[in-house]
Amino acid sequence: MSALPILPVLIPLGTACLGMLGHRSLRAQQTVSVAGAVALVVVAVALLARTATGEILTLDAGGWSAPFGITFVADAFGAIMVLLAAVTGLAVVVYSVASVDLPRKRFLYYPLTHVLLAGVCGAFLTGDIFNLYVCFEILLLSSFVLLSLGSERGQLEGAIKYVTLNLISSAIFLSASGLLYGTLGTLNMAHLSVRAAEAVAEGRGHVVTIVAMLFMVSFGIKAAVFPLFFWLPASYHTPPFAVSALFAGLLTKVGVYAIVRVFTLIFVHDTGYTHTILLWVAALTMVSGVLGAAAQTEFRRVLSFHIISQIGYMILGVALLTPLAVAGTVFYIVHHIVVKANLFLVAGVAHRIRGTSDLSRPGRVGVYASAPMVALLFMVPAMSLAGVPPLSGFWAKLILIRAALDERAFVYVAVALLVGMMTLFSMTKIWAEAFWKSPGAGEGGAPGETAPRTPAGMLAPIAVLAAITAGIGLGARPVFEFSVLAAGQLLDPEVYVVAVLGEAFATPVEGVEP
Amino acid sequence: MKLLLALLVGGLFAAGMYLIVRRSIVKLIMGLILLSHGANLLIFASGGLVRAQAPLVEAGALAPEQPHADPVPQALILTAIVIGFGVMAFMMVLVSRAYRAVGTDDTEEFTGTDH
Numbered sequence: 001m002s003a004l005p006i007l008p009v010l011i012p013l014g015t016a017c018l019g020m021l022g023h024r025s026l027r028a029q030q031t032v033s034v035a036g037a038v039a040l041v042v043v044a045v046a047l048l049a050r051t052a053t054g055e056i057l058t059l060d061a062g063g064w065s066a067p068f069g070i071t072f073v074a075d076a077f078g079a080i081m082v083l084l085a086a087v088t089g090l091a092v093v094v095y096s097v098a099s100v101d102l103p104r105k106r107f108l109y110y111p112l113t114h115v116l117l118a119g120v121c122g123a124f125l126t127g128d129i130f131n132l133y134v135c136f137e138i139l140l141l142s143s144f145v146l147l148s149l150g151s152e153r154g155q156l157e158g159a160i161k162y163v164t165l166n167l168i169s170s171a172i173f174l175s176a177s178g179l180l181y182g183t184l185g186t187l188n189m190a191h192l193s194v195r196a197a198e199a200v201a202e203g204r205g206h207v208v209t210i211v212a213m214l215f216m217v218s219f220g221i222k223a224a225v226f227p228l229f230f231w232l233p234a235s236y237h238t239p240p241f242a243v244s245a246l247f248a249g250l251l252t253k254v255g256v257y258a259i260v261r262v263f264t265l266i267f268v269h270d271t272g273y274t275h276t277i278l279l280w281v282a283a284l285t286m287v288s289g290v291l292g293a294a295a296q297t298e299f300r301r302v303l304s305f306h307i308i309s310q311i312g313y314m315i316l317g318v319a320l321l322t323p324l325a326v327a328g329t330v331f332y333i334v335h336h337i338v339v340k341a342n343l344f345l346v347a348g349v350a351h352r353i354r355g356t357s358d359l360s361r362p363g364r365v366g367v368y369a370s371a372p373m374v375a376l377l378f379m380v381p382a383m384s385l386a387g388v389p390p391l392s393g394f395w396a397k398l399i400l401i402r403a404a405l406d407e408r409a410f411v412y413v414a415v416a417l418l419v420g421m422m423t424l425f426s427m428t429k430i431w432a433e434a435f436w437k438s439p440g441a442g443e444g445g446a447p448g449e450t451a452p453r454t455p456a457g458m459l460a461p462i463a464v465l466a467a468i469t470a471g472i473g474l475g476a477r478p479v480f481e482f483s484v485l486a487a488g489q490l491l492d493p494e495v496y497v498v499a500v501l502g503e504a505f506a507t508p509v510e511g512v513e514p
Numbered sequence: 515m516k517l518l519l520a521l522l523v524g525g526l527f528a529a530g531m532y533l534i535v536r537r538s539i540v541k542l543i544m545g546l547i548l549l550s551h552g553a554n555l556l557i558f559a560s561g562g563l564v565r566a567q568a569p570l571v572e573a574g575a576l577a578p579e580q581p582h583a584d585p586v587p588q589a590l591i592l593t594a595i596v597i598g599f600g601v602m603a604f605m606m607v608l609v610s611r612a613y614r615a616v617g618t619d620d621t622e623e624f625t626g627t628d629h
Contacts, residue, residue, distance in 0.1 A: 130590055137597045141604065148608055156612040157624045160539065163605060167546050168534070170601075174553040174594055181587065182560025 004050065005059045005072040005125050007043045008082045011036060012089075012118035019111035026105055030097055033110035037090040040117065044079070044086040051079040054485060056499035058127070066127070066500050067188035073127035073500055076486035077330060081124040081257055084337045087468070088249040089117045091461035095345055096242040098457030099352075104149050104240065112149070113246065116142040123254050127500055130177055130187045132258065133170070136222070140166050143251060146243050147235060158235030165231035169221035176214035183207050190500035192266045193493045200269040212267035212274050216259070223255030225315060226284040229308045233292065236307070237300035237357075241348025244300060248307055249341030253333055256314045260329060263318055264490040271321060278319035283412055286312030286419040293426045299347045299357040299434060302426055303340070306385065309419055310336050316412060317400055325403035326487035327480070332400060334479060335384065335392035335472060342381040342465035349374050349454050349462065350434050359433040366438030371454060375435040380466040382431065384473065386424035392472035395480065519559040526552030539609045539619045546605065550598040554591045561587030 015036025022028035050057060057074040060066055074082070093113060100109055119139025126132050144166075148159040181187055183204070184195040196208050217228070224232040232252070236244050259278075267274055289309025296302045314336070317329025347357065353371055354363025368375040384391035397420055404413045472479050489495050497505050526548050533545030566581035613619055 130593075134593065134597070137601070141601060144601075144604055144608070148611070151611050151615065153615040156608065156615050159608055160542075160612055160621075160624065163608060164534065164542060164546065167601060167605070168549065171530075171546075171549045171553045174550075175556045178553070178557030178560045178587065178590065181557070181590070182562065187586070 002057060003059065004043070004047055005057045005074040006061070008040060008047065008086070008121035008125060009072075009118050011040050011043060012114040012121065015039075016111040016114035016118065019114065020108060023106075023108060023111075026102075029105070029110050033093050033114065034090075034097070036114055037086070037093045037117075040086040040121075041083070041090050044083040047074055048079045048083050050074075051076045052482060052485070054489075056489065056496065058500050066502075067186050067191035070131050071127035071188060071190075071500055072125050073190075073496070074125055075489050075496060075499070076482065077257075077260070077490055078124045080330065080334060080482065080486060081253070082121050084253075084334060085117060085120045085124065085250055087465075088246065088337055088341045089113070091341065091345070091465055092242050092246045092249075095245070095348070095458055095461045096240075098455040099348055100240050100242055101150075107149055109146070109149065112142045112146050115139075116146065116246065116250075120250050120254055124257060127189050128187055129180065129189055129192065129262075132189075133173055133177055136173065136254070136258075137170065139251070139254065140170065143247060147239050147247075149243075150239070152238070155238040158238040162231050162235040165221055165228075169218050172214055172221075173218040176211055176218060179211050179214065183211060188500070189261070189265055190493075190497040190505070193497055194501070194505055196266050196269065205269055208267065209270045209273060212262070212270075213277075215262055215267070216274065216277070219255050219258040219262070220281070221255075222252065223259060223311055223315070224252045224308050225281050225311055226288045226308075229285070229289070229311075232308060233296075233301055233304040236304040237298060241300075241344060241351065245341045245344035245348070248303065248344045249337045252307055252311055253314075253337055256311060256329075256333060259315065260318050260326075260490065264321070264326065265493050265496060268321075268493070275319050275321055278315055279409075279412065282312045282315035282319050283415045284312075285309065285315060286415055290419045290422040290426070294422065297358060297360040299350065299359060299430065300344065302359070302430060303343050303347060306423060306426060307340060309423065310340070310385070312419070313397065313400055313416065316416065317403065320403055320407050320409065321491070322403055322407060323484070323487050323491055324399065324406065326490055327483040328396065328399035328403050330483040330486045330490075331480060332396040334483070335396040335469070338465050338468050338472070339381040339384050339393065342462055342469065343378075343385065345458070345462050345465070346374065346378045346381065349458055350378070352452060352454065352458075354434060359430065362437060362439035363434070364439065367435040369438045374454060374459070374462075375431075377459070377462050377466050378431070378435060380469055382427040384469045386427050387420045388424070390473045392469050392476070392479075395473065395476040399480070399483075515563055516559065519555060519563070523552050523556045523559060526555065537621050539612065539621055539624075542621070543602070543605055543609055547598075547602060550594070550602075554594055554598075557587050557590050557594070 018032045019029045059072040061070045116139050119135050122135035144163050221228045286309045289305050293302045293305035314329050314332050317325040350367050351357045353367050356363050384393040387393040387397040401413050530545045530549035533541045561584050566583050569578040569582040569585050571578050
């Protein structure tokens with residue numbers, strides 16, 4: 001047992017506390033914030049290095065042995081998610097220094113960001129379903145405040161929709177946890193896995209399936225799948241760009257993570273029912289997201305709808321539930337978090353240069369004409385999102401499509417390919433309108449107006465994230481091998497159960513509790 | 515008692531959802547409060563209703579005397595109530611700010627972010 005699995009929660013929380021203590025000095029806050037984000041990345045890399053060997057790290061909080069205490073578990077999937085959260089967090093914090101306005105920063109912007117990261121990392125590492133609920137609430141509460149901080153009208157309207165839908169989701173999650181405890185008598189996820197198998201053997205499988213559907217709806221709202229995604233495009237384009245990037249990269253993926261976790265570890269007994277629904281949901285999410293994007297003319301709203309369509313790909317992998325498909329899901333999440341956060345960061349720079357995020361209006365200057373480097377940095381994540389080789393998105397889609405072909409799910413292959421093509425259409429639309437086009441005579445701003453210079457603090461995170469995207473694309477093999485390792489662990493719940501509960505639970509036996 | 519609680523939970527959920535789909539943001543808050551109360555009561559009921567003593571372990575004993583109440587659902591509800599309290603406090607401030615910014619409590623007018 002080591003303290004490593006809980007450090008990614010403690011470090012952001014500690015950073016947030018330090019930031020609040022030093023709230024009078026903005027410089028101190030920024031220094032602490034960046035240092036905390038770097039520390040989180042270092043710990044996440046250490047965690048990944050440990051889990052890359054196939055080891056599953058566990059920590060029983062307070063020394064209460066599982067399943068009685070609260071357990072933290074870091075398997076390969078959890079560890080890679082923590083690293084992605086840490087990298088996104090660092091990129092966003094650095095970007096925020098140069099881009100977020102002073103009043104927001106004074107209102108504890110940095111501590112809130114770190115509390116959000118603590119919640120996200122906690123959700124990835126907890127081994128307890130109720131603790132997952134608590135982590136969700138931590139990240140939700142800080143996201144509520146980050147979303148509405150600034151109190152602009154659009155923000156408040158978006159925040160009400162976002163908060164309401166997420167609170168309904170939380171109420172369903174809470175009810176489902178209660179029912180699960182009532183049915184299976186435990187909250188520890190590994191123990192739940194064992195107990196669920198027992199319940200099915202005793203002929204109580206239908207109750208477990210009902211609870212599974214409650215979880216699917218609750219996590220589905222958080223992951224923004226069809227038909228529960230309407231809160232996302234109504235809110236993600238309202239806060240500052242740095243906040244949007246953080247949300248776009250991480251929040252829906254926490255929902256996807258939760259779906260992957262419970263539908264590979266606990267609810268795997270009636271896959272003909274639950275996973276067929278997931279399959280339908282995946283296809284409809286892909287299609288409705290990409291069609292929604294085609295109708296939009298606001299930079300971030302286009303990107304928001306693309307989050308939805310990309311979520312569909314990730315769900316597709318879990319729904320197919322083969323080793324290759326789940327590896328595809330893991331790979332897709334790795335690719336997607338980096339790309340999506342980066343696109344929102346680039347949107348911020350483009351907004352700064354053009355003076356508007358509206359794609360139907362000419363900006364004050366063309367981005368390509370005044371800052372070709374920025375335009376190039378947009379191309380990397382945009383083409384990766386559409387799945388153009390050799391970038392990361394190509395491999396992610398290739399693995400999933402290959403997995404679907406193996407399962408002879410040709411309809412889903414067709415949908416995935418078509419949606420990829422339409423994503424390319426959306427990205428070229430953004431490229432043409434926001435980056436390529438220069439305002440003609442009589443359009444745009446005053447003559448002779450030039451774009452403000454983009455600070456290096458905004459460009460550096462974008463460049464690093466774009467380099468990661470290209471790196472995953474060119475060196476896909478290690479990432480793929482890691483995804484296969486993670487998928488192997490996910491599809492063999494016994495590994496997880498033994499790591500948490502010990503050898504006594506290697507084969508389903510009667511539980512310890514009365 | 516079980517039936518009564520089941521009806522109560524169902525009633526709270528139904529009333530909560532009804533209020534949420536109304537057009538007023540004040541009723542929206544009421545609805546969310548009822549919904550979270552419904553969820554809390556559901557946990558309480560699903561933990562099992564027994565007329566029993568507190569789950570205290572006597573000195574020297576290894577387990578509490580049967581029958582005893584299950585403490586876990588109560589701990590869960592306590593946590594959920596505290597979280598719900600914080601969320602609701604935030605929600606009220608948010609709604610009052612939104613009311614001042616938009617000038618109405620009719621959600622039909624909250625269309626600034628829809629296009």
